[in-house]
Amino acid sequence: MLTIDAKNVDFYYSEFHALKNINFEVEKNKVVALIGPSGCGKSTFLRLLNRMNDLIDGTRMTGTVLVEGKDIYAPGVHVDELRKEIGMVFQKPNPFPKSIFENVAYGLRVNGIKDKTFIEERVIESIKSAALWDEVKDKLNKSAFALSGGQQQRLCIARALAISPKVVLMDEPASALDPISTSKIEDLIHELKKDYTIIIVTHNMQQASRVSDKTAYFYLGELVEYDQTVKIFTNPEKLSTQNYITGRFG
Amino acid sequence: MNTDHNIKEKANSVAYQDSKVEARKRRSQAIAFSIFKLMSYSVVAILFLILGFIVVRGIGVISWDFLTKAPEEGMTKGGIFPAIVGTLCLVVGSSIFSFPIGIMSGIYMNEYATGNKVATFIRIMTNNLSGVPSVVFGLFGMALFVNTMKFGDSILAGSLTLGLLSLPLVIRTTEESLKAIENSYREGSLALGATKLQTIQKVVLPMAFPNIITGLILSIGRVSGETAPILFTVAAYFLPKLPTSIFNQVMALPYHLYVISTSGTDIEASRGIAYGTALVLIVIVLLVNLLANALRNYFSNKVKTN
Numbered sequence: 001m002l003t004i005d006a007k008n009v010d011f012y013y014s015e016f017h018a019l020k021n022i023n024f025e026v027e028k029n030k031v032v033a034l035i036g037p038s039g040c041g042k043s044t045f046l047r048l049l050n051r052m053n054d055l056i057d058g059t060r061m062t063g064t065v066l067v068e069g070k071d072i073y074a075p076g077v078h079v080d081e082l083r084k085e086i087g088m089v090f091q092k093p094n095p096f097p098k099s100i101f102e103n104v105a106y107g108l109r110v111n112g113i114k115d116k117t118f119i120e121e122r123v124i125e126s127i128k129s130a131a132l133w134d135e136v137k138d139k140l141n142k143s144a145f146a147l148s149g150g151q152q153q154r155l156c157i158a159r160a161l162a163i164s165p166k167v168v169l170m171d172e173p174a175s176a177l178d179p180i181s182t183s184k185i186e187d188l189i190h191e192l193k194k195d196y197t198i199i200i201v202t203h204n205m206q207q208a209s210r211v212s213d214k215t216a217y218f219y220l221g222e223l224v225e226y227d228q229t230v231k232i233f234t235n236p237e238k239l240s241t242q243n244y245i246t247g248r249f250g
Numbered sequence: 251m252n253t254d255h256n257i258k259e260k261a262n263s264v265a266y267q268d269s270k271v272e273a274r275k276r277r278s279q280a281i282a283f284s285i286f287k288l289m290s291y292s293v294v295a296i297l298f299l300i301l302g303f304i305v306v307r308g309i310g311v312i313s314w315d316f317l318t319k320a321p322e323e324g325m326t327k328g329g330i331f332p333a334i335v336g337t338l339c340l341v342v343g344s345s346i347f348s349f350p351i352g353i354m355s356g357i358y359m360n361e362y363a364t365g366n367k368v369a370t371f372i373r374i375m376t377n378n379l380s381g382v383p384s385v386v387f388g389l390f391g392m393a394l395f396v397n398t399m400k401f402g403d404s405i406l407a408g409s410l411t412l413g414l415l416s417l418p419l420v421i422r423t424t425e426e427s428l429k430a431i432e433n434s435y436r437e438g439s440l441a442l443g444a445t446k447l448q449t450i451q452k453v454v455l456p457m458a459f460p461n462i463i464t465g466l467i468l469s470i471g472r473v474s475g476e477t478a479p480i481l482f483t484v485a486a487y488f489l490p491k492l493p494t495s496i497f498n499q500v501m502a503l504p505y506h507l508y509v510i511s512t513s514g515t516d517i518e519a520s521r522g523i524a525y526g527t528a529l530v531l532i533v534i535v536l537l538v539n540l541l542a543n544a545l546r547n548y549f550s551n552k553v554k555t556n
Contacts, residue, residue, distance in 0.1 A: 050441060057364070084443035094434040096453050107442035110452065156438070163442060 001069050003028045003167060003197045004049060009063035011044060013056070018044050020221045022063070026167075026214075031189060031198045033208035033229065036218035037244065042201050045218065046169050049199065050086040051079050068166060084111055087160030091172040093152035095144035095159075100127075100136050103144045103155055107163040122162055129195075130158035131188050150181025157188065161196075168192065170200040174207065186211050205245055209233045217241045301532065308529030311522045317530070320490035321506075321523075324515030330527050335492055336405075336500030337474050337534070340484065343409025343496070344473050348416045349466060355417075356424025356462075361450055373425075380418030385478035387415045392482035406496040408484025415479050416469040423465020427458040460550040467542035471535045477504040503531045 004026040011019035019041045026032050034042040047053045048065060051072065065072050072082050084107075095103050104123040113119060123140075127133045132154040136147070144155055153173060160168055170189075174182040189198060189211045202208050208215055209229055216226040217240075225232060225241045236242045315329055322328030355372070363369035391411025401407040431454050439449040455462075477485075485505035493500050507527045510520040 052437065052441065055437070055440070057366075080440075080443045080445045083441055088437075088441035090434055090438065090441075092434055094432075094438040096435065096438065097457055106439070106444075106452070110439070110442060110444035110448045159438075159442065 001028075002026065002066070003030075003068060004199070005066040005069075006045075006048075007064045007066075009045075009048065009061065009065065011041075011048060011053070011062075012060045014058040018221050019048075022223045024216065024223060024226065026197060026199065028197055029193055029195070030214060031193050031200065031212045033212035033215045034199065034201045034218060035203075035205065035208050035215060035244070036224075038203075040218040041221045042216075042218045043171055046171055046199060046201050049167070049169055050083050050088055052088065054079060084163050085166050087163065087165035087168045089153070089156050089160055089168065089170045089173045092176050093149055093156050095147070095152050095155050098144060099141045100144050100147070100155060101140040104158050104162050107159060111163060123158075126158040126162040127155075129161050129192070130154045131184060131191070132158055148181070150177050150184060153177060153181065153185060154188065157185075157192075161192075165196065167197045167199065170198065172201050172203060175203060182207070205233075205247075217244060219244070304525060304528050304532055307522070308525035308527075311526035312529060316523075316526055321488065322490075325488060325510050325523070326516050326519040327523075330501075330503065330506060330523070330530065332490055332492060333501040333503045333506040333527070334530065334534075336485075336502040337504075337531075339405050339493060339500055340408050340412055340480065340502055341470050341474050343405055344412035344416060345466070345470060347410055347413030348420050348469065351413075352417050352420025353424050353462065356421045356428065357450060357455075359421070360425045360428040361446065361454065376418045376421050379414075380422070383478075384415055384476055385481075387411055388479040388482045390414075391479060396483055402497060403482075403484055403486075403499045404497045405484055405493055405500055408480045408500075408502075409496075411479045411483045412473045412476060415476060416473050419469045419472065420465060423468070424458075424462050427461035427465065428454060430461065431457050460546040463549060464542045464546045467538055467545070471538045471542075474534055474538070475504055475531065477508055480505055503527055503534070507531065 002025050004024070006022055006024040009019055009022040009024075010017070022045060024045070034046060036042050044053065048061065049067070049072075053059050053061070061073065067082075067086065071077070096106060098106070101123055104126050105119050108119050108122060124133070127136060132151060135151060136142075136155075139146075144152065147155060153176075157168075157173070174185045177185065186207060189200065192198060200208075200211065212229045214227065215229045215232040217224045217232065217236075217238075219240055225236055225238045227237070232241060233245055236245065242248075317329060317334065318331050319329035320332050321330065355376075359369045359372055363372075388411060391407060391414070395401045395407035395410050396403060399407075401410075435453050435457065436449055439453045440446070444452070480502055484499055485502050486499040487509055489499055489501050507524055510527070511517065511524045
């Protein structure tokens, strides 16, 4: 079964037609990069997948989005339950003003888990999966704000992993980070692929080519081309794709 | 080439050589800053002048007896204890009423009804409410709470009236404090499967709390100094005993001050007491403000670590 299967998706911000008839599929345990110039709709599309766009007034969506066969826009779907299954990492690290431990435990707690040992195990496991353990193991009770930007972003990844999502959405997760932190995040994505399906929006073409299996190129609200990353970056079908990846416009 | 050269030369002469223009710019800059500085210093000076005036005249009557005894001999002797207690009752009473309503309205407006017409309407009405003169609140409180609802002149009626008066301030500061919290924190929480309510409870409110608390305490300062709203709803001219129920009348500091300065039995003889009362009132408000600052610092340190 496909992990994500979007069919004929159209999306509007009031009158603005932001996404035009998008058809998009993602298989399990793949990393898919969404690329395209600013305003092309790639972030909008990413935020459709966990219904984050619901938070914006005046938006409208048609078409269907299936996650593991379930229509996430069907009436009766509770968004909070949906979002448990689809984790998200944001452009700017946004840890909560809580301790490192509590940041990661947050998702478990709000989902009603009370078992202390379970929470502790899960928190430690998640921090390890996010390749942050060695740096924070002695200060789990310290404020998350005391961490560096790169560490904060990995903490946010750990936070997303703690609730065992099926899919992890990343919205330019490294754009606010220095090159070393960026490469750590990229290594991490490689690791996470074993257990998660990852969709990442990025402005960085090298990053897309390094981390992803497949790449989708968006332009002016359309999904212009979607193929194996190797193919997109070496021999794209469309001229528009080629112009973008070679930096001739963007 | 030639024109390029000319332009450069001109630019140079403007930038470095026209010293008259430069001197004039610097002079007007210096004058402007001096005026701004003078104005802001004068604000401080006015505050100190008022404080100094009250302290000098009032400090003489301050004593343990003054703070703990009831007025005596036609309010020309004795203390102001009942008025202090009365003001405290009104502050607590109005807070019980205005804090929950104000905070919840603020949360509704900023977190639930963002951008919709209802919120805009509530916001406009709140602003209008804060523009209503306090004596009108007093009149309204008398009509509604004292007469129609038959609470009589009582702590209850006075507290409700003062509560109404401070509501806009509480709503406003709550809303502003919530607005200051970046949306990315809300999104981060929602993306983990938290409901909106959980997000507000566990992330947004703790972060906004230091500022909300400040707003609340400033509203207490406002309430404790108001005279007009309690005039027709609770304040007693002279009542040397402490209240035993919320349906009792009480004395209150601002009204007591008004009474002994304008319509006491012997205004000249109670002049000292008037300044003493003013001093107590000012000290209470200052203490409340200091408390606001201390609490804000305490909570903003606390919120980061757990």
